[in-house]
Amino acid sequence: MSDAMPNSLHTGERPLLQTIGLTKRYGDFLANASIDIDIFPREIHALLGENGAGKSTLVKAIYGLIQPSAGEIRWQGERIVLSGPSEARARGIGMVFQHFSLFENLTVAENVALGLDGKESFKDMSARLEQVSKTYGLPLDPKREVWQLSVGERQRIEIVRALMQDPKFLILDEPTAVLTPQEADQLFIVLERLKAEGRAVLYISHKLEEVKRLCDTATILRGGRKVATCNPRQETAASLARMMVGGEIKEVKAAAGRQTTVPRLVVNDLTLAPDEPHGVRLDHISLELKGGEILGIAGVAGNGQDELFAALSGERLSKDPGTVVIEGIAAGHLSITQRRKLGAAFVPEERLGHGTAPRMRLSENALLTGHAASGMVRHGFIDTAATLKTVDKATETFDVRKAKRDPEAASLSGGNLQKFIVGREILRNPAVLVVSQPTWGVDAGAAAVIRQALLDLAASGAAVLVTSQDLDELAEIADRIAVMFHGRLSAPLAAGEATRERLGLLMGGSSLDQREVAHAARA
Numbered sequence: 001m002s003d004a005m006p007n008s009l010h011t012g013e014r015p016l017l018q019t020i021g022l023t024k025r026y027g028d029f030l031a032n033a034s035i036d037i038d039i040f041p042r043e044i045h046a047l048l049g050e051n052g053a054g055k056s057t058l059v060k061a062i063y064g065l066i067q068p069s070a071g072e073i074r075w076q077g078e079r080i081v082l083s084g085p086s087e088a089r090a091r092g093i094g095m096v097f098q099h100f101s102l103f104e105n106l107t108v109a110e111n112v113a114l115g116l117d118g119k120e121s122f123k124d125m126s127a128r129l130e131q132v133s134k135t136y137g138l139p140l141d142p143k144r145e146v147w148q149l150s151v152g153e154r155q156r157i158e159i160v161r162a163l164m165q166d167p168k169f170l171i172l173d174e175p176t177a178v179l180t181p182q183e184a185d186q187l188f189i190v191l192e193r194l195k196a197e198g199r200a201v202l203y204i205s206h207k208l209e210e211v212k213r214l215c216d217t218a219t220i221l222r223g224g225r226k227v228a229t230c231n232p233r234q235e236t237a238a239s240l241a242r243m244m245v246g247g248e249i250k251e252v253k254a255a256a257g258r259q260t261t262v263p264r265l266v267v268n269d270l271t272l273a274p275d276e277p278h279g280v281r282l283d284h285i286s287l288e289l290k291g292g293e294i295l296g297i298a299g300v301a302g303n304g305q306d307e308l309f310a311a312l313s314g315e316r317l318s319k320d321p322g323t324v325v326i327e328g329i330a331a332g333h334l335s336i337t338q339r340r341k342l343g344a345a346f347v348p349e350e351r352l353g354h355g356t357a358p359r360m361r362l363s364e365n366a367l368l369t370g371h372a373a374s375g376m377v378r379h380g381f382i383d384t385a386a387t388l389k390t391v392d393k394a395t396e397t398f399d400v401r402k403a404k405r406d407p408e409a410a411s412l413s414g415g416n417l418q419k420f421i422v423g424r425e426i427l428r429n430p431a432v433l434v435v436s437q438p439t440w441g442v443d444a445g446a447a448a449v450i451r452q453a454l455l456d457l458a459a460s461g462a463a464v465l466v467t468s469q470d471l472d473e474l475a476e477i478a479d480r481i482a483v484m485f486h487g488r489l490s491a492p493l494a495a496g497e498a499t500r501e502r503l504g505l506l507m508g509g510s511s512l513d514q515r516e517v518a519h520a521a522r523a
């Protein structure tokens with residue numbers, strides 16, 4: 001096999017890392033089909049593609065987590081076979097995952113120590129941690145326990161831990177999905193600095209504007225194959241999306257003059273102590289959501305959004321039934337099944353384990369949430385044809401890509417599983433939909449389909465509550481936006497007044513702005 005050609009930006013320079021004909025098969029399915037990619041020093045290289053395009057598979061192979069079925073990886077010109085991530089790290093390849101692997105009850109320094117392969121003393125390691133975090137402007141207090149930290153700070157631990165191994169090449173999987181706009185800006189400064197130091201970064205993201213701003217090169221995968229390598233600065237977000245999808249992406253359109261009707265979801269002065277040691281206390285939360293309306297809840301993860309979801313869905317019950325009112329019925333004391341029977345549907349943020357049972361087939365998963373209200377159980381017997389029909393309908397409407405008709409949930413790519421879960425609940429035509437992070441990890445095309453479905457659901461008269469960290473998403477679909485911070489909910493702002501800056505400040509807990517928002521809501 002010949003060396004991959006360097007691209008024009010790097011004439012004569014040797015790539016730091018190359019994959020040549022890299023292929024990964026799962027049974028008959030080709031997750032990566034003969035991929036050639038060149039990563040150069042001093043380069044921030046984006047890896048783009050629709051859900052299921054093969055991005056995670058490729059980076060897992062580069063980080064030694066899976067073995068390729070064919071093809072090779074070259075590091076500084078030399079062929080390497082990685083037996084596992086520790087060997088990748090030893091060579092200078094680091095990775096920051098989207099889902100963190102931190103122990104809540106341990107300190108920052110203890111967590112970092114656990115993740116390092118080195119043999120230095122704890123004292124030396126702590127000193128180095130402080131030094132690296134200072135050098136890169138990623139402030140961390142080594143003595144604090146993780147449960148006290150925001151999601152942005154937790155990500156900092158993962159990044160600092162990776163940087164302490166002095167990597168020449170760092171892979172980041174959707175790092176800004178969990179950050180405020182201000183935190184994302186700080187991260188970009190760090191990445192620019194890594195680049196200036198001669199390191200390379202491989203950056204997976206579904207946010208195309210961000211890629212245009214930050215990345216020097218983009219490799220685009222579609223259906224497991226590489227379809228293009230380009231300079232994203234010379235592209236538009238639309239042209240990048242076209243390359244990913246192989247066609248146009250539909251624009252999301254709100255129905256003109258949506259009518260709002262009666263209140264369908266009301267929360268009255270809800271206060272709830274956390275049910276686990278590091279949970280957030282919900283503090284006097286009130287909101288009213290009419291049919292035809294979409295209310296967005298912004299906020300950095302870990303500020304009570306999970307607890308609010310649990311209280312609304314019935315995973316946590318309230319002693320006072322009147323704290324949660326669904327379709328005019330006091331429901332605070334009702335179970336999740338009883339709330340579904342009132343016409344409510346719930347889509348949690350965590351897809352595996354919470355939104356679906358990973359080892360169950362999609363049809364069995366459809367039954368888990370649908371049995372209360374969707375006629376999948378008749379006279380005590382499961383109607384298998386009805387459960388499969390639900391799977392087919394969600395698959396077709398939301399373009400869920402999977403290897404067979406009814407696979408196990410765990411075999412779907414993250415974004416495809418999300419499309420399935422959101423689709424399954426929307427297709428039940430609920431009167432009230434409570435959804436967390438509806439498009440987290442979902443590609444631009446599928447995100448547009450989901451957002452449109454939420455708008456259409458509201459247009460049909462449903463009340464929709466969307467929790468999202470993606471402010472652009474909320475701006476696109478929500479009528480009003482409120483912010484959660486430390487278990488409190490700000491007064492909602494009309495979407496037109498909710499600028500990124502204002503929301504970003506509220507997400508960081510600016511109390512001055514809190515007063516401003518309350519004022520705006522009264523005006």
Ligand SMILES: Nc1ncnc2c1ncn2[C@@H]1O[C@H](COP(=O)(O)OP(=O)(O)OP(=O)(O)O)[C@@H](O)[C@H]1O
Pocket residue numbers: 026029030031049050051052053054055056057058401402403411412413414415416441443
């Ligand atoms: N262990 C596995 N067994 C079977 N199929 C798998 C396995 N892992 C991944 N796949 C399939 O390989 C394809 C590529 O998945 P991959 O996770 O690489 O996609 P991705 O581009 O990272 O998607 P996303 O943006 O949704 O994370 C998907 O169709 C997925 O279903």
